[in-house]
Amino acid sequence: MTEMSGSAEDHLLRGNALYKTGNHADALLAYQRAIALKPNFSEAYQNCGLVYHDIGDFERALGAFDRAIDLNPLDAWAFSNYGSLLKQNERWADAQFCFEKAIALCPTEAKFHYNLGNLFREAQAYARSIPAYAKALDLKPDDLDSLGNLALALRHLREFDAAMRCYERAIDIDPANAEMHYGRSSLNLLHGRFAYGWDEYEWRTQTRQFANGRDFPVPVWRGEASLTGKTLLVHHEQGVGDTIQFCRYVPFIEREFGATILFAPQAKLLPLMASLQTGARLVDLAEALPAFDYHCPLMSLPLACRTTVESIPSAVSYLACNDERRTRLRKAMDLKPHELAIGISWHTSDQNTGKARSIPLEVMLESLAKPGRVFVDLQYGLDHSATDATALAQKVRLHRSAFVNPYDDIEGLAALISACDQVITIDNTTAHLAGALGQRVGVLLPAIPDWRWMLDRTDSPWYPTMQLFRQKAEGDWWGPLQELQDWI
Numbered sequence: 001m002t003e004m005s006g007s008a009e010d011h012l013l014r015g016n017a018l019y020k021t022g023n024h025a026d027a028l029l030a031y032q033r034a035i036a037l038k039p040n041f042s043e044a045y046q047n048c049g050l051v052y053h054d055i056g057d058f059e060r061a062l063g064a065f066d067r068a069i070d071l072n073p074l075d076a077w078a079f080s081n082y083g084s085l086l087k088q089n090e091r092w093a094d095a096q097f098c099f100e101k102a103i104a105l106c107p108t109e110a111k112f113h114y115n116l117g118n119l120f121r122e123a124q125a126y127a128r129s130i131p132a133y134a135k136a137l138d139l140k141p142d143d144l145d146s147l148g149n150l151a152l153a154l155r156h157l158r159e160f161d162a163a164m165r166c167y168e169r170a171i172d173i174d175p176a177n178a179e180m181h182y183g184r185s186s187l188n189l190l191h192g193r194f195a196y197g198w199d200e201y202e203w204r205t206q207t208r209q210f211a212n213g214r215d216f217p218v219p220v221w222r223g224e225a226s227l228t229g230k231t232l233l234v235h236h237e238q239g240v241g242d243t244i245q246f247c248r249y250v251p252f253i254e255r256e257f258g259a260t261i262l263f264a265p266q267a268k269l270l271p272l273m274a275s276l277q278t279g280a281r282l283v284d285l286a287e288a289l290p291a292f293d294y295h296c297p298l299m300s301l302p303l304a305c306r307t308t309v310e311s312i313p314s315a316v317s318y319l320a321c322n323d324e325r326r327t328r329l330r331k332a333m334d335l336k337p338h339e340l341a342i343g344i345s346w347h348t349s350d351q352n353t354g355k356a357r358s359i360p361l362e363v364m365l366e367s368l369a370k371p372g373r374v375f376v377d378l379q380y381g382l383d384h385s386a387t388d389a390t391a392l393a394q395k396v397r398l399h400r401s402a403f404v405n406p407y408d409d410i411e412g413l414a415a416l417i418s419a420c421d422q423v424i425t426i427d428n429t430t431a432h433l434a435g436a437l438g439q440r441v442g443v444l445l446p447a448i449p450d451w452r453w454m455l456d457r458t459d460s461p462w463y464p465t466m467q468l469f470r471q472k473a474e475g476d477w478w479g480p481l482q483e484l485q486d487w488i
Contacts, residue, residue, distance in 0.1 A: 007037065008034040008037040008038035011030045011034035012031065012041070012043060012044050012047070015027045015028075015030030015034065015044075016047065018030060019047065019051065024054055027047075027051055028051045031045075031051065035048070041071075042068045042069075042075055043075075045067045046078050046081055048060075048064040049062075049068065049085065050081065053085050053088075058089060062085070065078065065082040065085060068082075074105060076101075076102040080112055083096075083098030083099040084115060086098060087118070087122065090123075092119065092123045096116070096119055099112060099119060100116065109139070110135075110139035110143060110146070111136075113133070113135040114133065114136040117129040117130075117132035118149060120132060121149060124156075124356075124474050124475060126153045126154075126157050126474075129149075129150075129153045130153060130157075133146050133150035144170050144173060144174060144179075148166070148167075148170060148179055150163075151163040151164075151166035151170075151183055155448055156447070156474065158448070160187065160191070163187060164184065167181075167183050178203040178204075178207045179208070181203035182200070182201070182210075184200055185198075185199075185200035185201040185204075186451045187451075189201065189451035189452070190454060194309060198302050198307065199303060201299070201300075202300060202303065204299075205237075209352065210238060216233065216295045218292060218293060219294055219295075220295060221294035221295065221296045222296065222303055225294065227253075228257075228258045228259075231259070231262060231290075231291065231292040232260070232262070232295070232296060233261075233264065233283075233292040233295040234249075234250055234253070234262070234263050234280075234295075234297075235264040236265045236266050236269075236298050237297045237298055238299065240266055240429050241431070241432040241433075242298070242432075244319070244433050244436050245436070245462060246299055246301060246302070247276055247298070247436075248314075248315070249298070250280050251278040252301075252305065252313045256305070260281075261278070261280035261281070262281050262290060262292055263278070263281070263282055263283065264282075264283045267286065268408055268409075269410055271410070272319060272414055275320040276319060277318065309454075309461050310461075314461060314462060316438045316464050316465060317437055317438025318436055319433075319436040319437055320414075320437070321411070322414075325403075325412060325415035326415040327419075328403070329404070329415055329416050329419040330419040332401060332403070333374065333376065333399050335374060339374050340374065340421050340422075340488075341374050341399070341420045342368070342374070342420060342421065342422055342424060343376040343416065343424070343425075343430075343434075344378060344379070344423070344424050345423075345425040345428060345430035346358060346360070346361050346364050346379060347359075347379055347426070348427070353446075357426050357445075357446055359426055361387060361391075362393070363478075365390065365396050366394060367481035367484075367485075368424065368481065368485075369395075369396045373396075373488075375391075375396060375398045376398075376401075376416065376420050377400040377401075378406055378413065378420075381407055384400065404416050413433060414433055417430070417434050417439055418439060421440075422440040422441065423439050423440070423442070424442045424444070424484060424488075425441065425442075426445075427443060427444075427446075432463075435465065435466045436463070440465050441463070441465060441466050441467070442487055442488075443460075443469065444469050444477065444481070444484075445468055445471065445480070447470065447472065447473060448474075453468060456470070458470075469481075469487075
């Protein structure tokens with residue numbers, strides 16, 4: 001950006017316009033020019049802080065906000081923005097101070113109370129978030145963000161009826177709000193109220209989290225039209241674990257509706273999906289597709305089939321591994337006759353729920369390590385050196401296959417899972433793959449899990465060989481890990 005004439009305020013506005021377009025470099029230059037012309041320009045320092053944060057320079061962001069507040073210690077928005085930055089970096093106490101300072105300076109601004117509620121919710125202090133959201137709603141009764149996040153906090157407190165009322169109120173305010181419909185659907189599905197949940201689950205494709213923009217020049221099929229003599233494209237959505245869980249519907253649709261099916265899983269799942277007992281033709285969405293009459297996102301198939309808890313297609317195993325690979329991988333474990341091979345997976349990097357679902361490896365090993373147990377590393381996406389150091393510190397034997405990359409080689413991961421005597425995992429792809437293979441698998445779940453695991457039950461209607469071990473309190477993994485001892 002060439003240097004331009006104008007006042008400090010002009011450069012601030014120019015920077016704001018550039019920032020909105022994602023042009024961080026030129027926005028920063030504009031803010032710096034504003035500061036050069038007006039050294040005590042608090043708002044320009046704030047905006048510099050936002051840019052530094054966006055480009056990952058946390059220390060400079062902190063310095064910019066510190067300077068902004070020094071220049072104008074009565075600027076409530078400076079404290080609020082500073083608090084948001086600190087919250088994103090999990091500096092909970094410092095963020096709380098900033099949000100409460102903003103509220104003290106301007107108690108009638110609903111956004112400040114909302115931010116404080118978000119802080120407590122994300123720090124898992126759910127009970128403390130409730131009055132903050134309530135105050136935000138007193139000041140701004142139609143604020144959908146406050147209603148939605150209040151519902152999430154109430155859900156974690158198992159105040160499910162109150163959470164449902166939040167969604168109902170939000171939908172009354174904005175009947176076309178996809179986020180609120182999706183929230184209500186997931187709450188119904190969590191309770192096993194599938195008749196209510198599946199229909200509203202279709203709103204997911206319009207939410208920020210799941211919208212993928214995939215479109216085809218044929219109608220969507222949701223069970224209404226006859227498929228006799230027709231070709232249906234079933235295509236993947238969301239994650240690999242979701243595809244593994246819901247691919248069970250492909251042979252069911254083929255058998256019950258008489259359709260010719262084209263099935264498009266993620267490309268790295270194509271080798272594994274060849275084991276699915278179906279006449280469906282496997283296709284890759286990145287390549288030219290044969291002609292088809294209808295299409296259906298994979299996770300709309302339960303709606304099309306009018307699935308209830310009792311009617312879930314739940315074969316003991318509907319996917320199979322490569323037996324030759326399984327035999328080689330088992331041999332490579334070099335087990336003694338008395339040793340038990342236990343596959344383990346403990347982490348997910350999911351941005352929304354990964355922290356609540358993941359277990360520190362040292363906690364898992366400390367609880368489960370016993371003589372005669374050999375642990376098999378099924379984890380994908382983590383640094384091996386850190387994993388090995390943890391296993392060494394815990395003095396346990398952790399076997400890792402040199403022949404399988406669990407992230408890219410899903411067929412190999414299936415063979416490795418099948419080579420184990422049993423599997424212990426968190427809620428991630430490994431859980432679904434082990435269940436689909438019919439492996440004996442224990443799944444460790446947070447106190448309020450994803451909807452597909454429902455509430456309180458120790459079994460899963462999706463996977464007959466699976467046992468569920470649930471937290472009794474948020475963040476406490478010791479209880480379910482101890483329950484596992486009798487199961488192993």
